[in-house]
Amino acid sequence: xxxxxxxxxxxxxxxxxxxxxxxxxxxxxxxxxxxxxxxxxxxxxxxxxxxxxxxxxxxxxxxxxxxxxxxxxxxxxxxxxxxxxxxxxxxxxxxxxxxxxxxxxxxxxxxxxxxxxxxxxxxxxxxxxxxxxxxxxxxxxxxxxxxxxxxxxxxxxxxxxxxxxxxxxxxxxxxxxxxxxxxxxxxxxxxxxxxxxxxxxxxxxxxxxxxxxxxxxxxxxxxxx
Ligand code: AMP
Numbered sequence: 001x002x003x004x005x006x007x008x009x010x011x012x013x014x015x016x017x018x019x020x021x022x023x024x025x026x027x028x029x030x031x032x033x034x035x036x037x038x039x040x041x042x043x044x045x046x047x048x049x050x051x052x053x054x055x056x057x058x059x060x061x062x063x064x065x066x067x068x069x070x071x072x073x074x075x076x077x078x079x080x081x082x083x084x085x086x087x088x089x090x091x092x093x094x095x096x097x098x099x100x101x102x103x104x105x106x107x108x109x110x111x112x113x114x115x116x117x118x119x120x121x122x123x124x125x126x127x128x129x130x131x132x133x134x135x136x137x138x139x140x141x142x143x144x145x146x147x148x149x150x151x152x153x154x155x156x157x158x159x160x161x162x163x164x165x166x167x168x169x170x171x172x173x174x175x176x177x178x179x180x181x182x183x184x185x186x187x188x189x190x191x192x193x194x195x196x197x198x199x200x201x202x203x204x205x206x207x208x209x210x211x212x213x214x215x216x217x218x219x220x221x222x223x224x225x
Contacts (some may be wrong), residue, residue, distance in 0.1 A: 001080040001213050002100060006177055007108040009166045010115030012192040014131050017084040019200055025218035027076050030084040031064055033129045040126060056157055056165035058088055058173060065095045072099055088174045104212045105181035108190045119163055123152040137225050196224045
């Protein structure tokens, strides 16, 4: 399954992408995670992109497209992949069409108030990129990752002022991507206002019934959290 997961900040893209990636053993490719790793490692690319991310602006298309092109060339993508947070502009969507033909675009959305509430309680593991929420999905040991014990961190761009700008940028630049895939008949829309355990069952069923998800689970008992 070659999928893109798109939608506004805090809608739940990363949570669902991680679930399908672990259950079906296909890579979860989050451009945001790739960029945060580059910043943490202090690379040249990290230095260039940090100023955009800190302000909640989009990283320029040419940089993002190059990063994704390189990643999709890796052999682990041969059975499929989940792109999380890419494409975020029409240019990126068109560039992706040149690289490969995707099977589905999953548009995950929630009302903005729910997203802001989720983002204000979000912590991430900087090592394995797992996502926690202090209210709905807290770590077992205080602020340590359940899987690798790493100290959890807040994303600087989850602060309310930056979130506001990320939303503005989303509506101006990323929202047209939804229509792009709708016109191509590739869009599945997911209202993620209810619990993730319920939403994921419906999404998985839809993907299987429509013949998009044909892989056998490599880890059948994976949970959404
Ligand atoms: P995310 O983790 O997907 O919320 O991304 C965090 C930040 O990384 C975004 O606010 C952007 O600054 C940058 N970013 C991630 N993906 C893209 C993309 N496809 N195009 C441009 N900027 C991106």
